[in-house]
Amino acid sequence: GQNIDQPTEMTATEGAIVQINCTYQTSGFNGLFWYQQHAGEAPTFLSYNVLDGLEEKGRFSSFLSRSKGYSYLLLKELQMKDSASYLCAVRDGDYKLSFGAGTTVTVRA
Amino acid sequence: TAGITQAPTSQILAAGRSMTLRCTQDMRHNAMYWYRQDLGLGLRLIHYSNTAGTTGKGEVPDGYSVSRANTDDFPLTLASAVPSQTSVYFCASSDSIAGGGEQFFGPGTRLTVL
Numbered sequence: 001g002q003n004i005d006q007p008t009e010m011t012a013t014e015g016a017i018v019q020i021n022c023t024y025q026t027s028g029f030n031g032l033f034w035y036q037q038h039a040g041e042a043p044t045f046l047s048y049n050v051l052d053g054l055e056e057k058g059r060f061s062s063f064l065s066r067s068k069g070y071s072y073l074l075l076k077e078l079q080m081k082d083s084a085s086y087l088c089a090v091r092d093g094d095y096k097l098s099f100g101a102g103t104t105v106t107v108r109a
Numbered sequence: 110t111a112g113i114t115q116a117p118t119s120q121i122l123a124a125g126r127s128m129t130l131r132c133t134q135d136m137r138h139n140a141m142y143w144y145r146q147d148l149g150l151g152l153r154l155i156h157y158s159n160t161a162g163t164t165g166k167g168e169v170p171d172g173y174s175v176s177r178a179n180t181d182d183f184p185l186t187l188a189s190a191v192p193s194q195t196s197v198y199f200c201a202s203s204d205s206i207a208g209g210g211e212q213f214f215g216p217g218t219r220l221t222v223l
Contacts, residue, residue, distance in 0.1 A: 004151075030207065031208075031209070033211065033212075041216070042199060042214035042215060042216050042217055043152070043199070043214050044214070045211040045212070045213075048209045048211065050209070087151065087152065089152075095159075095206040095207060096154060096157065096167065097142075097154065097212065098154070098168070099144075099151040099152040099153070100151055101149055101150060101151040102151055
């Protein structure tokens with residue numbers, strides 16, 4: 001099976017920066033994804049990393065270190081609409097996605 | 110473009126009854142997936158299909174069956190529902206199982222088994 005760990009909850013202030021860490025142990029590795037999920041809605045794609053390093057997309061950035069089994073999602077200039085659950089997902093050697101339990105981020109004014 | 114649709118939106122089902130959750134995508138994606146999402150456990154893969162005519166078991170397949178007769182449709186059937194199958198069910202699709210092929214998710218079906 002797969003083991004994907006991320007913090008359960010994080011709280012930050014509007015305009016601040018928050019970093020969500022994700023560690024994983026999987027059978028094979030074919031990429032790491034981050035999804036955003038607002039309460040009562042479907043997950044939506046944020047980012048994809050398959051090589052080590054930082055991928056930047058607007059206010060969101062994602063980092064991967066394959067040797068450490070570690071990724072983080074960085075959310076900058078936080079807005080109230082960023083309050084959501086953030087899901088780390090790893091694609092294994094069989095090309096199936098395994099998800100972490102998600103990190104609920106609450107942005108306060 | 111509708112993307113992925115699921116039906117019903119929600120359902121209350123008596124234990125022991127059967128039910129089919131419907132999923133249709135109009136993006137001509139090759140791969141489709143069924144997940145269940147439970148509080149504290151995240152999304153868990155039930156069954157998947159890499160291409161029409163093929164299916165495979167995910168992490169939690171027991172009590173569920175799927176079929177993939179064509180590219181667009183991927184129904185999930187519960188033959189005899191049990192209370193532990195109370196969950197939110199998401200269908201997803203992706204153009205490819207490899208590369209940066211992200212999965213697109215449907216709106217979900219909230220199922221309660223009593």
